[in-house]
Structure formats: structure tokens, C-alpha cells
Amino acid sequence: MGCIDKIVYTVLCKQCGNQSETSIRDSGSNFGGSWWGSEGNFADFDSAWEGGGLQEPKLLYIKCKKCGSEQINVEWNYQP
Numbered sequence: 001m002g003c004i005d006k007i008v009y010t011v012l013c014k015q016c017g018n019q020s021e022t023s024i025r026d027s028g029s030n031f032g033g034s035w036w037g038s039e040g041n042f043a044d045f046d047s048a049w050e051g052g053g054l055q056e057p058k059l060l061y062i063k064c065k066k067c068g069s070e071q072i073n074v075e076w077n078y079q080p
């Protein structure tokens with residue numbers, strides 16, 4: 001069983017090209033299981049999250065602050 005250390009979220013506004021990224025750390029251990037941070041913060045985007053703690057955080061809502069668009073391309077990956 002691998003140990004995940006953080007999720008990196010990358011967001012790209014499809015309307016104006018505004019781009020940002022944030023990472024959320026898992027501060028748990030191999031023995032105690034995961035313990036996630038509850039949310040990330042993007043520069044120039046409004047965001048809302050759920051999860052944290054035992055549950056892996058998920059991005060619920062994202063909106064571009066520069067142009068107000070909610071048409072946002074969201075990608076995430078796990079990094080050690």
C-alpha cells in the first residue's frame with residue numbers, strides 16, 4: 001500500500017485563460033491512515049471544498065475571479 005502525500009489541483013479558466021494551482025497535504029502515516037487538510041486556496045479563483053480529515057478533499061465549486069466564469073477545467077494528481 002502506497003503512501004499519498006498530497007494532491008495537486010490545477011485549474012484553468014476556459015474563458016480568460018486564468019490558471020492557478022494549489023496542493024492539499026495528507027499528514028497521516030502509513031500506520032494511522034490518511035489525514036487530509038480540508039481545503040486548498042487558488043489565487044484569483046473562488047473555491048469551495050468538502051472532505052478533509054479521513055476523507056480525501058474534493059473540489060465542490062470553482063469560479064474565476066478575473067472574469068466570473070464557472071467554466072473551469074480542473075485537473076488533479078497525486079504526488080509523493
Ligand SMILES: [Zn+2]
Nearest residue numbers: 013016064067
Ligand atoms: Zn476567467
